[in-house]
Amino acid sequence: xxxxxxxxxxxxxxxxxxxxxxxxxxxxxxxxxxxxxxxxxxxxxxxxxxxxxxxxxxxxxxxxxxxxxxxxxxxxxxxxxxxxxxxxxxxxxxxxxxxxxxxxxxxxxxxxxxxxxxxxxxxxxxxxxxxxxxxxxxxxxxxxxxxxxxxxxxxxxxxxxxxxxxxxxxxxxxxxxxxxxxxxxxxxxxxxxxxxxxxxxxxxxxxxxxxxxxxxxxxxxxxxxxxxxxxxxxxxxxxxxxxxxxxxxxxxxxxxxxxxxxxxxxxxxxxxxxxxxxxxxxxxxxxxxxxxxxxxxxxxxxxxxxxxxxxxxxxxxxxxxxxxxxxxxxxxxxxxxxxxxxxxxxxxxxxxxxxxxxxxxxxxxxxxxxxxxxxxxxxxxxxxxxxxxxx
Amino acid sequence: xxxxxxxxxxxxxxxxxxxxxxxxxxxxxxxxxxxxxxxxxxxxxxxxxxxxxxxxxxxxxxxxxxxxxxx
Numbered sequence: 001x002x003x004x005x006x007x008x009x010x011x012x013x014x015x016x017x018x019x020x021x022x023x024x025x026x027x028x029x030x031x032x033x034x035x036x037x038x039x040x041x042x043x044x045x046x047x048x049x050x051x052x053x054x055x056x057x058x059x060x061x062x063x064x065x066x067x068x069x070x071x072x073x074x075x076x077x078x079x080x081x082x083x084x085x086x087x088x089x090x091x092x093x094x095x096x097x098x099x100x101x102x103x104x105x106x107x108x109x110x111x112x113x114x115x116x117x118x119x120x121x122x123x124x125x126x127x128x129x130x131x132x133x134x135x136x137x138x139x140x141x142x143x144x145x146x147x148x149x150x151x152x153x154x155x156x157x158x159x160x161x162x163x164x165x166x167x168x169x170x171x172x173x174x175x176x177x178x179x180x181x182x183x184x185x186x187x188x189x190x191x192x193x194x195x196x197x198x199x200x201x202x203x204x205x206x207x208x209x210x211x212x213x214x215x216x217x218x219x220x221x222x223x224x225x226x227x228x229x230x231x232x233x234x235x236x237x238x239x240x241x242x243x244x245x246x247x248x249x250x251x252x253x254x255x256x257x258x259x260x261x262x263x264x265x266x267x268x269x270x271x272x273x274x275x276x277x278x279x280x281x282x283x284x285x286x287x288x289x290x291x292x293x294x295x296x297x298x299x300x301x302x303x304x305x306x307x308x309x310x311x312x313x314x315x316x317x318x319x320x321x322x323x324x325x326x327x328x329x330x331x332x333x334x335x336x337x338x339x340x341x342x343x344x345x346x347x348x349x350x351x352x353x354x355x356x357x358x359x360x361x362x363x364x365x366x367x368x369x370x371x372x373x374x375x376x377x378x379x380x381x382x383x384x385x386x387x388x389x390x391x
Numbered sequence: 392x393x394x395x396x397x398x399x400x401x402x403x404x405x406x407x408x409x410x411x412x413x414x415x416x417x418x419x420x421x422x423x424x425x426x427x428x429x430x431x432x433x434x435x436x437x438x439x440x441x442x443x444x445x446x447x448x449x450x451x452x453x454x455x456x457x458x459x460x461x462x
Contacts, residue, residue, distance in 0.1 A: 036431070044415065118430065155416030160425055167423050175417060175452045223421070223449045230454035253452035255417025 001114050001136065001143075005031045007302055008132050008145040009111075010119045010158050012039045015274030015291035016151030017102035018057060022299030023149075024109035028306060031143060032106050033117040033134055035152070040099030044153075044254040045288065046178060046216050048191055048208050051089040053289045057296075058105065064098035065091050066210040070189040076353035077196025077346065085361055090191055092208050092216070093288075119152065122161045129162075129269030129311075146311055147302045148270050151295065154255050156276035162267040168278065170223040172259035174203060174285050177231040178218025179239060181246040186215055195349060200234055201227060202342045204284075207242075217243065220256065220285055222342070256285040260335045261323065266316035271298040279323075283334040290327065297322040340383035348377045403460050404438050405447060411455035418447035418456060 005028075009020045012034035020032035048069070051060070071086040107113045116137050123131035123142060131144040150158030159166035184207075186192070192207040199205060202222035209215050217239060221231050232253065239246065257278040265277045273279065274291030281290060301319040305311045344352075355372045356364065373380050412434050419427045426440035427447065436447075448456045 153416070155419035155429060157425075167421060170421060170446055170450065173421055173450060175450055177452045225445070225449050227449055231452035232454065251413070252415075253413045253417065254415040255420050255450055255452070257420065 001031065001112055001117075001141070002029075003142065004144045005029045005112075006145060006306055007031070007147045007149060008033065008143055009149045009151055010132065011035070011151035011153055011156075011274070011276070012103045012106075012113065012115075013099060013151060013153060013274060013291070014102055014288055015279070015295040016149065017099070017106045017295075018292045019149045019151060019273055019295035019299045019302075020111040020113075021102070021106035021109045022296055023302055024106060024111040026299070026303040028303065030106070030111040031145070032103065032111050032113045033119065033132075033136075034103070034113070034115045035118040037116045039103045039113075039115060040096040042252055043095040043250075044176075044252050045095055046206055046208055046218055046286075047093040047095050047210075047288075048090055048206075048286070049093060049288045051091050053088075054091065057289070057292050058102065060091075061101065064094045064101060066094045067092040067188055067208075069191045069209065072191045072193060074353060075192060075194045076350040077194075077199050078350045078354065080350070080354040080357040081192075082353055082356040082359075082364070083190070083361060085364060092191070092210055094210075119158060122148065122158075127268060129267075146269060146306060149295075149298055149302065150270065150272040150276045151274045151291075152276050154257060154275045156272070158270070159262065159272050159276055162270040162272070164262055164264055164267060164272060166262060166272075166276075166278075168257040168259040170225065172257065172282075173223045174220035174256040174258055175223050175231040175253075176218065176220045176256055176285070177235040177253045178216055178251070179235065179248045180210065180214060180250040180252075181217050181239065181243055182212075182214045182249050183246045184213060184215045184217070184243050194238075195353075197342075197346045197349075199238055205235075205238055214249065217246075218252075222258075223255075256280050256287070258282045258285050258335075258338070260331050261327075265320050265323070266313055268313045268316075269311045271302065271316055271319055273298045279327075281334060282331055283338045293326065294323060297326075336383075340380065343383065344377055344380070352376045403443065403458055405436050405441060405443070405445070406457050406459040407434055407436065408455045408457065409434075411453040412451075413453055413455075415452065417450050417452055421446045421450045 069090040075081040188209040194205040203220040205219040273294040280287035426437040428435045
């Protein structure tokens with residue numbers, strides 16, 4: 001580790017590692033700093049990702065693919081199940097290995113990578129950002145740089161130091177819990193979703209295969225101050241009911257912002273990416289490839305900014321534009337769609353899923369689905385139609 | 392749960408149950424005054440900076456946070 005870089009990336013998750021790699025490939029001097037002692041651990045993710053999208057970032061490698069999934073299913077709290085036609089192969093990753101591979105790729109591209117390196121604050125000159133103070137294995141280091149990329153996750157501190165409005169409203173925040181279970185007898189080619197507000201209030205559950213009779217079984221619930229049960233309480237109830245013979249191999253928990261991205265993702269000399277910038281999908285909270293895309297865009301703009309010697313907030317706004325062009329409209333729609341869906345009473349939801357379960361797979365078109373939904377819940381037209389029409 | 396702690400600032404404070412805390416940081420993100428310190432397997436709440444807004448309590452996935460009275 002040196003004392004001066006062009007770019008310091010805080011956090012070696014998928015978003016940070018991609019950003020570091022792209023900056024290094026462009027010839028910049030890059031430091032990728034991870035606060036934990038081991039990249040990829042602890043895993044805080046359901047680990048499912050679209051194969052084609054992922055292949056844009058890294059050549060697929062069997063050593064970090066736990067399962068290949070053919071399609072998704074949706075199960076109601078009354079246990080009716082709809083199988084959706086496959087759109088794209090989904091991979092369930094082994095994030096511990098995957099994250100390390102991505103950081104390794106950044107290092108191969110020329111970035112310096114360091115672990116047990118916690119960012120403790122920005123070095124500022126007036127409003128100008130001049131570097132980051134890192135505590136590396138307990139020893140403070142002042143690292144000078146021209147640009148900081150904040151990829152420090154949900155609990156990001158860098159966004160606060162940069163003065164960005166990063167504290168989400170509770171209704172726009174998922175509390176999440178997941179077990180890696182073994183001795184689960186499921187079809188290993190299907191990613192299961194489960195909905196029912198009694199099982200997961202304003203959220204959903206998932207059962208994602210991880211090969212060899214194992215599965216990630218988890219849930220998200222929207223945070224509600226009136227709720228007295230935790231995400232883990234709901235997960236324990238679901239597991240006891242559906243997988244009584246299973247054993248728990250590991251447990252992960254966390255929070256995920258689903259507020260749509262930060263109103264501002266840049267400041268002078270600073271860009272936020274991944275969960276730090278709230279880049280997870282505002283409906284499902286999926287965030288692996290979206291965060292990686294954020295990292296790619298941020299790196300692209302950082303490289304340009306340094307070429308033109310302009311690291312001002314104004315210049316870095318180009319990154320927000322790139323993001324908005326790619327995801328803006330979809331994210332605004334998904335954000336509103338989530339609120340509409342969570343208003344549907346559970347018994348209506350159950351009845352819709354029961355009717356869809358009786359349809360042939362070939363009849364499961366969007367139009368048919370919508371017809372079933374409208375019959376059961378006419379109010380949906382008020383909530384959802386404007387979204388479909390792009391308003 | 393926990394021994395009552397003296398606080399110069401408030402008559403109550405947020406208590407952390409370390410048998411449940413997984414150090415995930417879900418509470419850190421929703422804390423407006425940024426008074427929750429998370430380092431690896433250490434989670435501390437600065438009782439002077441804490442405004443007792445209690446947003447962290449329902450955000451915690453394991454139910455590790457509660458409001459406790461100061462003795």
